[in-house]
Amino acid sequence: MSDSGPVQMRSPVLTVRRVDAYHAITVVAPNIAERFRSGQFLAVAVGGEHSGMLLRRPFAIHDVKPDYGGTVEFLFSVAGAGTSWLAERRSRDLLDIVGPLGRPFPLPRDPVNCVLVGGGSGCAPLFPLAQALRRRGCRVDLVLGAATADRVCGSITARRVAETATFVTEDGSFGVRGRVSDPLGRVIEETRSDVVYACGPMPMLRAVTAMADRYELPTQVSVEESMACGTGICMSCVVPIVGDDGITRMARACVDGPVFRGERVRFDDVGTIPFDALGAPGWKAQPDGRGADREAG
Template sequence: MLTTRQVDAYHALTVVAPRIAEGFRPGHFLGVAVGGPHTSMLTRRAFFIHDVKPDYGGTVEFVFAVDGPGTAWLAGRRARDTLDLVGPLGRPFPLPRDPVTCVMVGDEYGSAMLFTVADALQRRGCRVDFVLGGASADRVFGAMRARRMAETTTLTTEDGSLGMRGRVTDVLPGVIADVRADVVYASGPMETLRRATAVAVEFDIPIQVAVEERMACGIGVCMTCVLPVIGDDGVTRMVRACVEGPVFRGERVRFDDVGTIPFDALGAPGGGSRNVS
């Protein structure tokens, strides 16, 4: 490990992992073992990669909130501790061939993984605008960095302590209209992705979403992260977020059916949706 720091309500860990840094593409994630050698936490935790610096020995940074014993243990790591991690995992964001106008929508610490995407888009000549939000000011991640790199940055908080009062999806229609956006990239809780997708569909523009399903193994074996996604052939399949995702076209994800096996999904038992949680 290299450094650990607190960023408002979140923690950021930077580790030396040259092979991961070399293979990284925006949208990849890490599988991190938590709890140390004497633990009952058998499964890894998945964390989106926030930043990569191949020139500094190959460092990788990820951001997380403490929400249980596993992440609490992780927050307690210090310099010179070691971490057991695998990556880069998942399928990265597809990038446009031609310069287009892109709106980046990040909610809570889901915003962290959008900055490498924005960097890649700007290198291709794309315009980037950010919409970032959280429950309160300390839960909006990356506001200063967004302001430095984007054409415009719109901030929202549910309690009104920073920016506009409300959710990112409340202001998204106005931003899309104002900048004449061609595409939306979104990361955050599933409800935020569902609402952002509905807005993008209303404007008839594509949206790429990075889903936050729990990914225990990260390599497609355990099947804890399956969700219903419509394929190019129009058929719904239960796909693994860790392997076929975590990035999907938003309009293809059946957000209202997440947590179930829809009756019309390929291979589903008849008689209606079945809960898989």
Template sequence: MSDSPVQTSATVLTVRGVQDYHAMTLVAPAVAERFRPGQFVALAVGGDHSSRLIRRCFGVYEVKPDYGGTVEVVFADSEPGTAWLAGRRSRDKLDVLGPLGRPFRLPRDPVTCLLVGGGPGGAALFALADTLRRRGCKVHFVLGGATGRHVFGSRMAQRIGDSATVTTEDGSTGERGTVREILPRVVAETGADVVYACGPTPLLRAVTRVAAEFGLPSQVSVQEFLGRTGACGIGACMTCVLPVQGEDGVTRMVRACADGPVLRGDRVRWGDLGTIPFDALGAPRAAALPDGGAR
């Protein structure tokens, strides 16, 4: 069985509402059998007669290779493309490309893992949790959001995790506060050896900072860079680039889809997102003027 992605016609099994999000289950056995936690799928949107050329990319919540080969994704209805997906019904067909991207690196030995998520992006943690538990790892969750409706998977986390801490900014579910505020306490209480994170960029930045304070490795999924309104998913459109420092100390502009979405948190230059740092490999240089100035 090849690890290369496939393009296939998938059948919609169900589309259901989960709090403020939609969960879509697709029958796509060729994708399910190749999937590894952290990878994503790219769905074509708009049908055969649409001007929406760019796919929508989503992390995978759950895969069941033994039950017809299903793949489940979670997304917010936030723009016309995702609204179209939310309107699909059972037995509709979707063009699916996947699994794509680099997966999470898994520990060789059983260790204590802390999984941190926010919003629909946090759904990708649950396939990871299943794999970690089968390897004998302890799995602890921290899930956060602005309100309880923005926290995905809290009940599932409580059911499968060794512990699950939920925090909301308005205090409507779990503890009042932000993930950044409670994370140091949870790291200390759980004795975590490694931290994994999926969710909005501010959350990933905070997780990386806290992990570094405790001397822990962190792996973050930068799915948000795949675009709320679409991306190609294969590294061609160059809309998902971000600066990452390599093992050699050189900063390169990498593609979240092809070089990620899973990256080492301490390698991402969080303060330079949205820019091309002057010291990045291949960065534009100011042209010198004849009088010694620059333009």
């Protein structure tokens, strides 16, 4: 494979199916399937060639089969005109897709115990990650949650790919009542976890990272940010991230992420540009070059 970067393809739809509250589309995309690494995503054009919907929609890759012609599957729920159009696609329709995009989940060099935590559609990218970790000899335990039972993604598959699977719903309609962070401490203790991976809404990622910090465990989080281009040009998906030098920078979720170290994400400041972020109004370097102070006045 000479080039591991993303490609643009007009890919035929193989299947469209319902998975509880979600739709799943599988496309034939061998060049994307062979490049894919767990945690990466697709940017899909919607509305057809003459549509006024100019922006692509980002979707986490849920499943990849390099064999069988090279297929890629993504999940979504209908939330607007673009996803409504996607839900109406049928076998042999063509989709204009770009991928695989983004920074994937880093995998441990040695076999370790891993807890994977997902909320809602954020569960989708954890399944290829679980398979990749198991191929490296890691133990995998899953904690999956959502608001209601039909929004818990892949409960049957979860039991197959993980040593244990814990399910949580906010209304108590499936598994235990609560949020995914509620049973996480118990799972970490019982499985003697070494690392936590998570994907879902920002409040969930914040709570999961805080729980992992109590046990001094590293976290890798895949953030769910709105993306207009998916290629790093528009700067619409920036997130405040603390670098190795202690300086906060506005990182693009689409190319610098979507995976970041949880302890480096300034969750309290998501959606803003912190005053001490590099390049923010009033920013100036401190004498040691490691931080910033607001300009006087």
